Amino acid sequence: MTETPDLGAPRIWVLIEQDAGQVHPVSWELLGAARRLASELDGEATCVEAVLPGYGVRHLAAEAFRYGASRVYLLEDPVLALYRNLPYALGVSRLAQTYRPEILLIGATTLGRDLASTIATQLETGLTADCTELTIDPKLRILAATRPTFGGNLMATILCRKHRPQMATVRPRVLPLPEALPRGATGEILAVELDLREADLPVRRLRLIPGAERLNLEHAQVIVAGGRGLGGPDGLTLLRQLADLLGGIVAVTRPLVDAGWISADHQVGQTGKTVRPKLYIAAGISGAVQHRVGMGDANLILAINRDPEAPIFQIAHLGIVGDLHEVIPELIRQLQTLRAGDSP
Amino acid sequence: MHTIVAIKQVPDTTHVRIDPETGTLIREGVPAVINPYDRHALEMAIRLKERFGGTVTVLTMGPPKAAEALVECVEQGADRAILLSDRKFGGADTLATAYVIAHAIAAIQVEDPADLLLFGKQAIDGDTAQVGPGVATRLAVPLITYAMRIESLDPATRTAIIHRRIEQGIEVLETTLPALLTVEKEIATIARAPLPNLVRAAHYRPETWDATTPVPFDPARIGIKGSATIVSKAFTPPRKEPGERMSVAESGLTRVVGQALQRLVTAGVLSSAPATAPRDESNA
Numbered sequence: 001m002t003e004t005p006d007l008g009a010p011r012i013w014v015l016i017e018q019d020a021g022q023v024h025p026v027s028w029e030l031l032g033a034a035r036r037l038a039s040e041l042d043g044e045a046t047c048v049e050a051v052l053p054g055y056g057v058r059h060l061a062a063e064a065f066r067y068g069a070s071r072v073y074l075l076e077d078p079v080l081a082l083y084r085n086l087p088y089a090l091g092v093s094r095l096a097q098t099y100r101p102e103i104l105l106i107g108a109t110t111l112g113r114d115l116a117s118t119i120a121t122q123l124e125t126g127l128t129a130d131c132t133e134l135t136i137d138p139k140l141r142i143l144a145a146t147r148p149t150f151g152g153n154l155m156a157t158i159l160c161r162k163h164r165p166q167m168a169t170v171r172p173r174v175l176p177l178p179e180a181l182p183r184g185a186t187g188e189i190l191a192v193e194l195d196l197r198e199a200d201l202p203v204r205r206l207r208l209i210p211g212a213e214r215l216n217l218e219h220a221q222v223i224v225a226g227g228r229g230l231g232g233p234d235g236l237t238l239l240r241q242l243a244d245l246l247g248g249i250v251a252v253t254r255p256l257v258d259a260g261w262i263s264a265d266h267q268v269g270q271t272g273k274t275v276r277p278k279l280y281i282a283a284g285i286s287g288a289v290q291h292r293v294g295m296g297d298a299n300l301i302l303a304i305n306r307d308p309e310a311p312i313f314q315i316a317h318l319g320i321v322g323d324l325h326e327v328i329p330e331l332i333r334q335l336q337t338l339r340a341g342d343s344p
Numbered sequence: 345m346h347t348i349v350a351i352k353q354v355p356d357t358t359h360v361r362i363d364p365e366t367g368t369l370i371r372e373g374v375p376a377v378i379n380p381y382d383r384h385a386l387e388m389a390i391r392l393k394e395r396f397g398g399t400v401t402v403l404t405m406g407p408p409k410a411a412e413a414l415v416e417c418v419e420q421g422a423d424r425a426i427l428l429s430d431r432k433f434g435g436a437d438t439l440a441t442a443y444v445i446a447h448a449i450a451a452i453q454v455e456d457p458a459d460l461l462l463f464g465k466q467a468i469d470g471d472t473a474q475v476g477p478g479v480a481t482r483l484a485v486p487l488i489t490y491a492m493r494i495e496s497l498d499p500a501t502r503t504a505i506i507h508r509r510i511e512q513g514i515e516v517l518e519t520t521l522p523a524l525l526t527v528e529k530e531i532a533t534i535a536r537a538p539l540p541n542l543v544r545a546a547h548y549r550p551e552t553w554d555a556t557t558p559v560p561f562d563p564a565r566i567g568i569k570g571s572a573t574i575v576s577k578a579f580t581p582p583r584k585e586p587g588e589r590m591s592v593a594e595s596g597l598t599r600v601v602g603q604a605l606q607r608l609v610t611a612g613v614l615s616s617a618p619a620t621a622p623r624d625e626s627n628a
Contacts, residue, residue, distance in 0.1 A: 019512065085477075085487045110510045114489045117438075117477030126439060126572030129472040137576070144576065150357055150469055156578045163572040202486040202520045206505065211513035222613065246614065271471060279613035289581055290357070300611050301587075302604060314586050318607055320600055322592030330601040335614075338605065 009047050012038055013101040013165065015092065016052040016064055016072075017111055019083070023060055025177060026107030030170060031067040032178030033134050034105060037143070040136040047071065049101070053091050055081040058189070065187040066180040072187065073099075077194040082205050083111050089118035091194050096123055101165045103143050105134075108169035116169050126160030127167040132174055132293065142166060148270055148293045173218045173274045174297075215249065215265045222248030223277045225268060225295070226256065229284020229305060229324060233261045238328045239283065245335050251275070253291050269294035283324040287312025304328070345398030345499050347389035348458045349422070350445050350479070351382035353406050353413040354469040378413045380529065381464025383420075387532040388494065389462055390421040396499055398459075399423040401452060405433055405444050411550050418545040419537040425550035426452070432555040432567050438470075440570035442478025444561060449483060451559040459499055461524040465490055473526065480524035488517060491525040 012034040017024040031048065038046035050069035052060060054076065061072040075091045096104065096119070106116040108130045120127035128145035137144040137159060143166040146157045160166040198204075217223065224243040226235055236250065243250045251268045252261070268275055269291040280298035285291060287303070287310055295301070296315055303316035304324045313319045320327055355374045378386075389400040402417040404410050405428040414425035428448055436444065449461065461483075463476035473489070480487035493507035495516065502521040507514050509528060525531075537545075555561050564570060588607075590600045608614050 085489075089481070110490060113473050114477060114487070117474040118481045118487065120439065120474070120572075121442060121478040121481035124439065124572070126437065127472075127474060128573060129474060148581070149471070149578075150355070153357070153580075154578055155581050156575045158573050159576045160573050202523070203488065203517050206516045206518050208512060209507075209514040209516065211511075271468075279608065279611075293581070300608070300613050302608070308589075308591070313589060316589075317587035318604055319587060319589035320592065320604055321589065322597065322600065326597055327592065327601060330597050331605065334598075334601055334605050338609075 009045055010041070011047045011049050011099065011101040012103040013096070013105065014048070014050050014069070015104070015106040015112070015115070016050050016060065017107050017109060018052070018054050018057055018060060019111075021054075021057060021060065023063060024107055024109060024111075024172070026109060026112070026170070026172040028063075028067045028180075029172070029175040029177055030105045030107060031064065031069060033170070033175050034103070035068045035178070037103065037134060037136055041141065046102075049073065051075065051092055051095060053080050053088050055079075061187075061189050062185075063180075065185045066183065067178060068181070070187045072189050074189050074191045075194055076191065077196065079196050079198055079201060080194065083115075084201065084203055084205075085114055085118055086201060086203065087194065087196050088115050089122060090196065091192075093119050093122040095192060096165060104165040104167045106167070106169050108171040112169055116167060120167050123163075123165065123167075125163035125165060125167060126158075127169070128158045128160070129169050131168045131170045134168060134170065134175075143168065148289070153289050171274050173276055217249055217251060217266065217268065217273050217275055220249040220275065220277050222246045222279045222281075223251045223268070223275055223295075223298070224248050224281045224283070225251040225253070225285060226283045226324075227253040227285030227291070228255050229286070230256070231284075231325070235284065235324070236261060238325070238332075242281070242328055242332055242335075245332060245339075246279070248277075248279070248281075251295075253285055253288075282312050282316065283328060285312050286310045287315065345392055345396035345460075346456050346458045347392055347398070347400050347460045347462060348449055348452060349382070349386045349389045349400060349402045349417070349462045350449075350475070351386065351402055351404045351413060351417065351464070352379045352467045352469075353377070353404060353410040354379045354467050357468050376409065376412070378416060379464050379467045379469075381466065381468075381527060383464075383534055384529045384531050385462040385464050385525075385527045386417055386420055386422065387534050388527060389460070390535075391532050392460070392494075392497065393421070393423075396497075399456070401426070401456070401458075403428060403445070403448055403452070405429070405436075405441060405448075408552075411552075414550040415545050415548055418548045418550075419541050420534075421537070421541055425548070427550045427552045429552055430554040430566075432563070433561075435568035435571065436566065437571035437573045438472050438474035438478060439572045440566055440568075442475050442482060443565045443570060445475065446479040446482035447561055448553065448559065449479065457522070459502070459521050460497075460504075461485065461522060463524065463526045465526045465528055476524060476526035483524070486519045486523040487526075488519060488523060489526045490528055492528040492530040494525075494531070497521075 050064040133146040466473035495505040497504040
């Protein structure tokens with residue numbers, strides 16, 4: 001680092017996660033949160049800045065400015081072309097040691113969880129994983145990070161009083177995507193040398209076996225979800241029929257994944273994905289907190305359950321007490337009739 | 345081949361319930377289990393021992409009761425088990441926990457250097473996934489998280505090829521050894537404990553290390569004192585106002601479904617036409 005940094009203004013940093021030049025939207029969600037935290041802290045005095053590691057990613061800085069970063073630390077090096085734990089972590093940690101941000105936010109993605117833990121250890125600071133809420137503690141004027149724990153049965157608000165930066169990860173879709181500023185929003189790009197050689201790195205990627213078309217549950221508008229009440233894999237067929245009719249995607253609770261009925265990328269909840277669709281149909285789902293933390297922000301939740309005491313009814317906007325094996329076929333039948341009426 | 349496996353004894357979170365009167369966590373009667381991902385890490389270590397010979401060391405930090413979990417690991421085939429237990433270790437966050445585990449592993453390695461360190465990808469009580477990466481970073485060994493397969497491992501050249509699950513697919517990485525892997529369940533399937541192991545485990549007592557003996561830990565870096573984070577507040581998730589509810593038994597199937605559908609139409613959530621919407625290919 002050649003420049004002597006101006007440490008005057010407190011900084012909130014957001015790590016920009018990108019793969020092959022595509023920014024993960026969680027980075028913009030976090031920039032939105034960083035702006036809100038900055039205004040809760042002291043308005044204009046706190047800087048919101050972005051850290052952008054990669055190779056050939058300079059053009060992404062313009063996007064970061066549009067989501068409110070006033071400065072982008074550009075860490076460009078061939079050894080950063082593909083994500084690897086060590087060079088990414090060293091790059092960000094060294095930068096943090098120089099510029100001393102107050103807060104560092106990272107997406108709780110596969111990459112972000114891997115990276116954040118290592119950075120926190122290198123900087124000997126506190127890290128709160130998978131936060132569902134970030135605020136400023138009104139008395140202490142520090143980050144108050146709230147996360148579910150004990151499988152979602154309990155929420156804990158966590159503070160990092162003495163160590164800096166205060167680090168937190170947040171899962172995609174937990175925070176709203178902020179509005180981007182108009183094109184042409186600008187800021188400062190600060191390019192930083194990494195000074196690492198490929199020969200010194202212990203891990204290299206041999207190949208990537210691409211996954212099946214990635215299931216985009218996080219951004220689905222309609223989700224038809226099932227739990228243990230489905231009774232067996234046959235129940236999933238019913239869900240799929242309804243999902244196809246609604247243009248939606250099938251989701252499940254953890255026990256169904258553990259039982260091997262369906263792959264883990266369909267799982268919604270504490271150890272699965274967080275979703276915020278327009279419509280979430282929860283069929284045969286009791287509504288354990290572990291599941292609710294992943295779908296409670298859906299615009300409209302329709303619950304179908306035989307048990308009138310099922311906790312899912314506490315959060316459902318609309319509840320049908322009845323057997324899903326009767327209700328879903330009837331829903332499919334009436335939907336088909338409705339659609340047939342719509343289009344002659 | 346020496347593999348060190350770090351495990352955690354956790355409350356079985358599927359049995360954790362909230363007291364509806366007080367809103368607090370009911371811990372009584374909740375069974376303690378070995379964190380499920382850690383069991384698979386142990387099993388992988390045992391498979392490697394079967395193939396290359398050598399030993400498996402397992403360690404955990406926890407209360408005296410956690411010795412049960414270690415004995416269970418010996419039943420499965422671990423050779424040596426170490427319990428890191430001291431009131432001074434208590435109240436640790438992931439930073440302080442990773443320090444203790446890393447310091448203990450470094451001490452084990454003075455006598456018996458490890459080729460591989462295995463951790464579960466996360467513990468089901470905290471779900472932070474931070475301790476494994478923290479230990480790798482402190483020990484300055486390569487870290488591979490979300491490992492789901494060891495394609496090859498060569499103790500002689502000290503290299504391994506590991507598959508790890510990432511959002512884009514499966515990343516195949518070559519790493520030098522020793523390395524630290526945090527593992528998914530697919531890494532190894534759990535076998536039934538063989539009878540000779542059960543006999544040995546029946547008489548096995550894990551070694552217990554406290555904060556000073558046989559290895560001194562830095563008092564400033566353990567327990568609450570060594571933690572960077574504190575829990576300022578714990579609460580049960582807030583309840584929402586319950587919504588509208590209809591009963592098939594009371595109002596009849598056709599009517600209930602019809603009314604629900606009408607509500608969905610009114611709310612504008614059925615607008616996407618089925619023909620143009622992306623299909624769910626999950627069954628393929």
